Amino acid sequence: MICLGAVAQVSHPVSVRSDERPSMDKIQAYVDSLNALKDSVFTSKKPKIRREQRLRRNDMRLFLPLTYYGNVAEKLFTRDRNDNPILSELMHLYLARPDLVRGTDRMVQQQQTKLDDINAPIHHDPTLVEKVPETPVEPTTVPVEVMIKRPNFWTFNGDYALQFLQNYVSGNWYRGGESNYSALASLVMQANYNNKQKLKWENRLELKYGLQSSRSDSLHSFKSTEDLIRLTSKLGLQATKRWYYTVQFIGNTQFSRSYRSNDPKVYSAFVAPLNINLSIGMDYSVDWMNHRLKGNFHLAPLAYNMKYTRMLDLTRRLGIKDGNHFLHDFGSEFTVDLEWKMMESLTWKTRLYGYSTYKRTELEWENTFTFRFNRYISSRVFIYPRFDDGVRRDDHYAFWQLKEFASIGFQYSF
Structure with a gap:
């Protein structure tokens, strides 16, 4: 008996799973036995039960995890000690193997489960799951070769055009007229700087030169029809998303002398005149109609204008006092530059420039x-x-002037 009790204390219980579920009678009998065990171990007032049942409960103490019960020593000195051999075995285990004692009856009472609250037994049906293969862990970082280029804030573009016009009229043409040939070459180059933050600098150089020949002009084999050298430079500091504080420079002159048919008088020449306009104001960037209409408005309440001529014979025509090469004045200025792509093959470019002082416009x-x-x-x-x-007022056109031409020819943009 002693050997059996010691083996029971050190051996772990083995549970055997059965697929067959117990009947309700067996479940009820198991619950009744648990209630009887609880009453015999933990309650002070014990019910009146038969001697065989009391012995059975004492036997169970020997096979449970070894616990020190205070009533074991007390009952060894009663007259019923001979009827309970299990008590002697428990006391022997307490003395011989104290290392097997796992707790006391007071500790068990503190951790006991209220069996009366269990209405139905708890069934555990564990299911076996196949081991899922582990997903390989990918590295959080992948080596990537990064090439850093120095940012380029400059953009360059241009437009070249060479236009020709030929008109032939026979000597006996019933409406008269004369044959002539004309050509027009133009070059527009732009270099713009924009650091995408606060500063932008726009530069545009326009070069145009046109020639015409006619039989009726006996003094000149060719005359210029279009002659322009114009540089526009604009430095802007961003104020809002569309507005910029701007300083603008505009300078223009021409390549060669200009004449009229059968007239030897020179009407304009290189640096005669030379116009320079310097203004301080604000620019508004335009990007309308789904990027089809682009450009800017420049409004300058303060502007300085200088007009120079190297030929004194042209001073009166240019509005400069006789004997002077320069004309200086101050006023206000505005410039509108727009480009509207009206259709896939039709484009309209317009430039509206205005300068006004108290004396002239x-x-x-x-x-x-x-x-x-x-x-x-x-x-x-x-x-x-x-x-x-x-300038001097014209008898027919007053202060208005007009130039117009139509041409066809080669054009290339980049």
Whole structure:
């Protein structure tokens, strides 16, 4: 008995799972035995039970995890000690193997489960699951070769055009007229700087030169029809998303002398005149109609204008006092530069320039309509009205001036 009790204390219980579920009678009998065991071990007032049942409960103490019960020593000195041999065995285990004692009856009472609250037995049906293969852990970082380029804030673009016009009229043409040939070459180059933060600098150089020959002019084999050198430079500091504080410079002159038919008088020449306008104001960037209309408005309440001529014979025509080469004045200025892509092959570029002082006003409106047949061939219509009340008044046109031409020829943009 002693050997059996010691083996029971050190051996772990083995549970055997059965697929067959117990009947309700067996479950009820098991619950009743647990209730009887609880009453015999933990309650002070024990019910009146038969001797065989009391012995059975004492036997169970020997096979449970070894616990020190205080009533074991007390009952060894009673008259019923001979009827309970299990008590002697428990006391022997307490003395011989104290290392097997796992707790006391007081500790068990503190951790006991209220068996009365269990209405139905708890069944555990564990299911076996196949071991899922572990997912390989990918590295959180992958080596990537990064090439860093120095940012380029400059953009360059340009437009080249060479237009020709030939008109032949026979000597007996019933409406009269004369044959003539004309050609027009133009070059527009732009270099713009924008650091995408606060600063931008726009530069545009426009070069135009046109020639015409006619039989009726006996003094000149060729005369210039279009002659322009113009540089526009604009430095802007961003104020808001669309507005910039801007300083603008505009300077223009021409390549060669200009004449009229059968007239030897020179009407203009290189640096005669030379116009320079320097203004301080604000720019508004335009990007409308789904990027089809782009450009800017420049409004300058303060502007300085200088007009110079190296030929004193032209001073009166240019509004400069006799004997002077320079004209200085201050006023206000505005410039509108827009480009509207009206259709896939039709583009309208317009430039409206105005300068005003208390004494005189200049207004120029340049309009260029370009119809592109393909990448290299295009046709142009140029309309250029101008108003200047600082020069001598004309008897027919007053202070208004007008230039217009139409041409077809080669054009290339990049």
